[in-house]
Amino acid sequence: MAPVFDAPKVIQSLDVILNTLKVGTIVRTPGDFNAFSFDQAYRETGGFPVLSLSFRAAAGGLRKDPRPLAGTLPSFFANLLPEEKLREAMERHHQGNVRPGNDFDLLAALGADLPGAVRVLASNGAMVVPQDTSKNKPKARFSLAGVQMKLSVMKNTGKGGGLTLPMDDGQGQYIAKFPSTAFPGVSENEFANLALAEAIGMDVPERELVENSDFDGIPEEFNTLSEGKVLLVKRFDRGAKGERIHIEDFAQVFGAYPSRKYEGAAYHDIASAIGIAVSPAVALEFVRRLALTVVTGNGDMHMKNWSLIYPGDGNKPALAPLYDVLSTVPYIPADAMALSLGGERSFKALAAPRWKAFANRARLPEPAVLKAVVETVQRVNEHWWHLPERDAIPEKVRERIDEHVEALTPILNTCAEK
Numbered sequence: 001m002a003p004v005f006d007a008p009k010v011i012q013s014l015d016v017i018l019n020t021l022k023v024g025t026i027v028r029t030p031g032d033f034n035a036f037s038f039d040q041a042y043r044e045t046g047g048f049p050v051l052s053l054s055f056r057a058a059a060g061g062l063r064k065d066p067r068p069l070a071g072t073l074p075s076f077f078a079n080l081l082p083e084e085k086l087r088e089a090m091e092r093h094h095q096g097n098v099r100p101g102n103d104f105d106l107l108a109a110l111g112a113d114l115p116g117a118v119r120v121l122a123s124n125g126a127m128v129v130p131q132d133t134s135k136n137k138p139k140a141r142f143s144l145a146g147v148q149m150k151l152s153v154m155k156n157t158g159k160g161g162g163l164t165l166p167m168d169d170g171q172g173q174y175i176a177k178f179p180s181t182a183f184p185g186v187s188e189n190e191f192a193n194l195a196l197a198e199a200i201g202m203d204v205p206e207r208e209l210v211e212n213s214d215f216d217g218i219p220e221e222f223n224t225l226s227e228g229k230v231l232l233v234k235r236f237d238r239g240a241k242g243e244r245i246h247i248e249d250f251a252q253v254f255g256a257y258p259s260r261k262y263e264g265a266a267y268h269d270i271a272s273a274i275g276i277a278v279s280p281a282v283a284l285e286f287v288r289r290l291a292l293t294v295v296t297g298n299g300d301m302h303m304k305n306w307s308l309i310y311p312g313d314g315n316k317p318a319l320a321p322l323y324d325v326l327s328t329v330p331y332i333p334a335d336a337m338a339l340s341l342g343g344e345r346s347f348k349a350l351a352a353p354r355w356k357a358f359a360n361r362a363r364l365p366e367p368a369v370l371k372a373v374v375e376t377v378q379r380v381n382e383h384w385w386h387l388p389e390r391d392a393i394p395e396k397v398r399e400r401i402d403e404h405v406e407a408l409t410p411i412l413n414t415c416a417e418k
């Protein structure tokens, strides 16, 4: 029997599934109220495997279900959706079946391929996106957060190779980030920044630079018409056999909506959450990543650019690999940190006193924080100046990054003074 097709806009109830376990339901009521509730059987597990730390009570177990919300989804789900231009492209792709600006419709359309191991499927078993090529043109239905034009893609090993969108039950193993005319060399910039992070011992996804011409069958709505290389990054939320590995970003952890990703928390909040949920040693790894952020002039490390990952049984989080790192100062000379660090955002203000204030607010030992900063800056200087990948960056952009590294090194080295 052919599956029934229901347009996302007519779906009233969605099942929330974590890997293969049903954990709850999102129902929409007349007047466009959305209510999420956990299933009793999942409540009885105490909330394991974990969907999001934001749903956990301080005393253990799950919190009460959130109240129904008018015209919006609970923040955990809103954070699974694409933002800005990428969202508009996805809405156009599903035109007629998804109403612009309607989070429930879009989640229903994209729910089979979300970040991490969560899936959101129509409770009545209906298919929400046409995948039957005999009747309709198949539609892409992956969701990735963020604003830059990007696609979740598969690498084809068959004839001709090439990169394509996943259709049917196929899943993307890579994220393709398309360049933007507004930011020259942005792919090369991120490529080199990821290589630098790896060279200094950090956990980063595999990546490569590819050409626009390597892609096949990309729908027109997603065409950016921009010139230049495309950055291909291996997805860390998909395993070798296509299995899903759960992740959540820090907007989700703190229950903040995507629109508040630059103000919903400070870096010490993220550090202290990592210290409690993962370990103090891993919180210091976060400090090293922060020092890298400062020295490379990366003003875009907002709440959605840090994630937790739930490997194995999914009961306990670890810090996800580093992603979306690039020097923003070549494009925005007056840029500052995306969130406040010890009460300051300006890069040049981030000398030892700010790191001490950060350490105290994060409840991390001051000497360990200062040492992590100094060691990171030293390693960056050992690797950056002869990193092979820096040659890929356009000269003007690279010069600005170099100037920033030179200017910030002595400022951060004040952390070495006794």
Ligand SMILES: Nc1ncnc2c1ncn2[C@@H]1O[C@H](COP(=O)(O)OP(=O)(O)OP(=O)(O)O)[C@@H](O)[C@H]1O
Pocket (backbone or CB within 6 Å): 115, 144, 145, 146, 147, 148, 149, 150, 175, 177, 205, 233, 234, 235, 236, 237, 249, 300, 304, 305, 307, 323, 324
């Ligand atoms: N290697 C990866 N594996 C799995 N998920 C990833 C990976 N890289 C990024 N993501 C997820 O995809 C989202 C978008 O990617 P990314 O942050 O690189 O894009 P962006 O559009 O540049 O973001 P921004 O809006 O911060 O500029 C991230 O928020 C994260 O959830």
Ligand SMILES: [Mg+2]
Pocket (backbone or CB within 6 Å): 146, 147, 304, 305, 324
């Ligand atoms: Mg991002």
